Amino acid sequence: MNEELLEGLQILTPAVFKDERGYFFESYNKKRMEVCDINDVFVQDNESCSSKGVIRGLHYQLEPAAQSKLVRVIRGAIIDFVLDIRKSSPTFGQMYFIYLSSDNFKQFYIPHGFAHGFLALEDCTVFSYKCDNFYDKGLERGISIFDESLDIFGKLNKLFINLNRKVDMSNLIISEKDKHHPNFKDADYFE
Numbered sequence: 001m002n003e004e005l006l007e008g009l010q011i012l013t014p015a016v017f018k019d020e021r022g023y024f025f026e027s028y029n030k031k032r033m034e035v036c037d038i039n040d041v042f043v044q045d046n047e048s049c050s051s052k053g054v055i056r057g058l059h060y061q062l063e064p065a066a067q068s069k070l071v072r073v074i075r076g077a078i079i080d081f082v083l084d085i086r087k088s089s090p091t092f093g094q095m096y097f098i099y100l101s102s103d104n105f106k107q108f109y110i111p112h113g114f115a116h117g118f119l120a121l122e123d124c125t126v127f128s129y130k131c132d133n134f135y136d137k138g139l140e141r142g143i144s145i146f147d148e149s150l151d152i153f154g155k156l157n158k159l160f161i162n163l164n165r166k167v168d169m170s171n172l173i174i175s176e177k178d179k180h181h182p183n184f185k186d187a188d189y190f191e
Contacts, residue, residue, distance in 0.1 A: 006084050006091045010036055010109040011098065012070075025105060027072065028130065038109055040068045040132035047074070047128045050120035054173045057117015058083055058143040058181070062188055065136035066112040069129045076125025077101035078118040079159055083143060083150065086113035086190045093184065095150065097159055102126075113190040115143050119156060119172075121165055141188050142181035145174070150184055 005011065012032075016025040026032070033039070050056070058081075061067050071080060081097045100106050100118075110116055118127065145152050153169055160167060181187075 006082070006094055006096050006114075007089065008111040008113065009082065009096055010038065012036065012107040012109060014105055014107070016105050027107075028070070033070075036109070038068075038070070040070075042070065042130040042132050044131045044134055045128065046131065047126060050076075050078075050125045050127065051173060052120055052123045052125070053167055053171060054120045054125075055117065055145060056119075056175070056178065057081070057145060058115035059117065060085065060115040060141055060143075061133070061136055062139040062141060063112075063190070065133050065139040066190070068112055068132040069110045069116065070107055071100070071110065071116075071127065071129040072105075072107045073100045073102050074126040074128050075102050076120065076122035077103075078120050078125055078127060079156060079163075080108055080116075080118045081152065081155075082110055082114040082116050083184070084113065085115050085143070085187065088191060089113065092189075095152070095155065097155060099159070099163060115141075115187075117145060117152075119167065121167060142178060143187045144181040144183050145178065147183040 014025045078100050080100050083095050084091045
């Protein structure tokens, strides 16, 4: 989707073995992660199922409960997106978008310091992610996807054209909680 990954992000494409029975691949291999310089110890696996048009985010947790994530789609398709909220980063305030699906098998590694969200492009989209820290309600934060300075919806519309997909942007499904996150300029950041 984007030309260049922001520092710390990684896209992993596993070797997938297919035959008349179906397919097989290693969805997680610690040695493969270490080769990619991903040394997180994942302690929690999460999974969500979303209808077409569900948008989630932007979510993150502050230190000491910040979470690195290794995300993938088990069924369906999404546009996954992250926002760099590391104040010391040269890409602070920049976003990255990637198309993930059960057909492309790609995995997306998101280190500490990024707010995360996604838009489900198909009904019954199953999204899975490993986290290197446990959920902590007191340190949970969010940034508004409606923040005009981020232009998330404009960027998503451009991606839909490239993907030859359609989503009714006027009829997105969003939680009440996600509707009330602060704008980027008012959010808590990482140093």
